[in-house]
Amino acid sequence: MTQTQTYQTPDGRTIGPAVMEMKNITLRFGGVVAIKDISFDIREGEIRAIIGPNGAGKSSMLNVMNGFYHPQDGDVMFHGKKRGPMKPHQIAKQGIARTFQNIALFKGMSTLDNIMTGRLTHMKSGLASQMMWWGSAQREETANREVVEKIIDFLEIQTIRKTPVGRLPYGLQKRVELGRALAAEPKLLLLDEPMAGMNVEEKEDMSRFILDVNDEFGTTIALIEHDMGVVMDIADRVVVMDYGKKIGDGTPAEVRQDQAVIDAYLGVAHDE
Amino acid sequence: MLYREAGDFKTTYAKDQQTFPIAFDRWGYFIMLALAFIVGPMIINDYWLNAVVLPFLIYAIAALGLNILTGYCGQVSLGTGGFMAVGAYASYKLMTSFPDLSIIIVVLLSGGVTALVGILFGLPSLRIKGFYLAVATLAAQFFLVWLFNKVPWFYNYSASGQISAPERSVFGYAISGANALPHVSYLFCLSFVVVLAWGARNLTRGANGRKWMAIRDMDIAAEIIGVDPLKTKLTAFAVSSFYIGISGALLFAVYLGAAEVGEAFGITKSFLVLFMIIIGGLGSIFGSFAGAAFMVLMPVLLKNIFVGQMGWPTDLAAHMEFVIVGGLIMLFLILEPHGLAALWRTAKEKLRLWPFPH
């Protein structure tokens, strides 16, 4: 199948043409080259994993994808259109949401409020109507609350709704952060090591959530992940990075057998 | 046994978002409001009005404003005095240039003017954060005080450089000027306070409040999830300055009657309001009131104790006040950084169980 033809996966999901294309991206920080001439695409409806050793530039790549870093060379295409110089909040409004490696929740707010902030791109009430509350502002608030409550049900975090997120254990905070990203109803969801620091059960839960999001809402997902088991299980295609360069690109099965990837990252099982 | 919420279930989201979800609180609040509006004017007299009540009401508005900017949105400002001056001088110019304009409109317009000035001085907040921003607001503070001192147009070329409020009335009752009666000024300011507090509450519990708090807690993450930092910060500056400007206009027109910019709106004023929101509680509407009450009552109390009871000279009492205020600020920041509001919340939580142990 070509890169632009829509096809059906064995489990009934539809994978469409490319939603985002990275073309010859080069990113430098002063003298350090974080990303060297990398190109790959992400197709609509798929789950794309980005893997590689630490320091390979994966988080930087994610930051380029959501517009926080601007590459010195190369283009980012979103829905076929080249992305011009845009601020991160404008890119968020286009429908890209993400989670962070080190959890970037708003510690002063409750779970509910944090997830409600994910709805901010959809809330339009003006200052004056908000000041008066009664009327359109309250209706909008209630409508968005309903959306958020559905996400809270989906992620099974009802009991911690009103808890300030600073008090939550790590695993739950990660779930709340996922909720906040989901609340934006994004077209493209970027997850930066969503399983980091989790035990086996938590990883299973998180994997299930990710698969459900992709299945139910058709959200395209790109995730950085270290756990190869997870990657093999849930990813449709994989990009492998090492020292800022792309060293592998294909299905999990293909990538697993690629010699360059094995040398750099996976290693081989020894018989001794 | 009295204070509890057992059995009080919310069936709609609207009910869940109320300001006072517990029925006891709600009733208490309405009763307090009724007392304030009906009984208050009957028992108020000149001394209490001038020493405690009017300053409390007026500074509560300023504290609300500063809390929105610093407590909710995390932008430290040391320019509150200067912005109050803008409100005062705007009201003066409006009152003297348009004698027929209702004082209610004058006060609101003064707030509007201050909001514009606030936006102007808030522009650097996009590049500058934290302490640097605090210092930038100091630029606003010193510049504004200098401006109102040096440019004679602002004080209508009077020889003394002072501005005094001409008499204005509402519904035939004098509000400003020498003929204003205490209960009239009281009701006037109280009305402003209630409306503005309600507005502040609505803003902070809605989408705007969340945008402000997101910027405060982690501005980069906020930007990435779609919060426009420019608009959000400038909105905070605008709304905050609106409140502070109204407070300045009321302080000048209703309370002081006449003002000289250096002593009425200097940097000590900025610190006073900042202390109010620190002690009262950053990011809390109740805290703004608690802090304002505290900082207004305390000098009165101290003077009564040290000068009245112990016979100290007034300057010594003033030094003691510095020691106590400074000490309390440090104490609060160590023990309860979220101020009186947090203490109140903890007390209420204990009350919900009382008299049961758990």
Next chain:
Amino acid sequence: MSANFYYGIEVFLNGLMAGVMYSLVALGFVLIFKASGIFNYAQGVMALFAALCLVGFQSGQIPFSHVINATFGTDIHHFGWHMPAFFAIILTLMMMILFAFLVEKFLLKHLVNQEPIILFMATIGLAYFMEGFGDLMWGSDIKKLDVGIPQGGNIWLETNTAFLGGPDFYGFYIDNLDIWATIFAAILVIALILFSQYTKTGRALRAVADDHQAALSVGISLRTIWVIVWSIAGFVALVAGIMWGSKSGVQFSLSLIALKALPVLMLGGFTSIPGAIIGGLIIGVGEKMFEFLIGAPFLGGATENWFAYMLALLFLVFRPQGLFGEKIIERV
């Protein structure tokens, strides 16, 4: 060249001198900020307190005499002795070390993990506290401070430059005090740089400034370092207090120089010692030149109240970390 041109140069030179005085205060800020990440708003009040103690010790004042008199109806004021400046300075230095120790024990220790804004506001509280405390201890009347530094215009300089600029120019008038202040400031800066680069404690200071946790993990006692840093800052405050106090008397307005140091820090960066010096010079010169060239003739004067802030503000918009500060790279 006209007399006006030479007056302009005189303003410039005086600006440099004023700048040195600002730098002295700014230095104290930089030290504390480097080592503990706290912006110590109380630095100015520390200078005031140091000056008050110095004068009090020198003139044999009884501490808290006003309070004692008010409470017990007595009428005591002085012990009756006069202490030589040298001993008074030593005693005051010991007071500042005691102060540093107490601040660490009762304030800093409890605020270790708080956000910077909380720490900043705590130092504002400290400033108010020390202001009132100093006044209670020594009284708030204006005092004259004299430790023997020559004051008044430098006659030698004045007479020897009078030949410039024609008959209307009477020679550069530069106060001796300012010259001495420059010398002291230069000595202090060199000493501080040598201390931080070449001594064991200095190295520990730099380690703490870089990373608290890492410094702890190699066995550096954070608390000891903080006491040392605040003591040094106290010493710097004392020197600043002596200079400023000799110039304009010991009074409340001395604490306001802390406010003046802020634009200096914004320009020079909060973490750089040379930055504090250069920032101070720029502010000092800028202020005086602006007033001379534009403020007095066209704007009615007194622009020194706000010019420094506006300058720093403009500068910050284009370079948020100041001239020498570390570039702030935002990471998520």
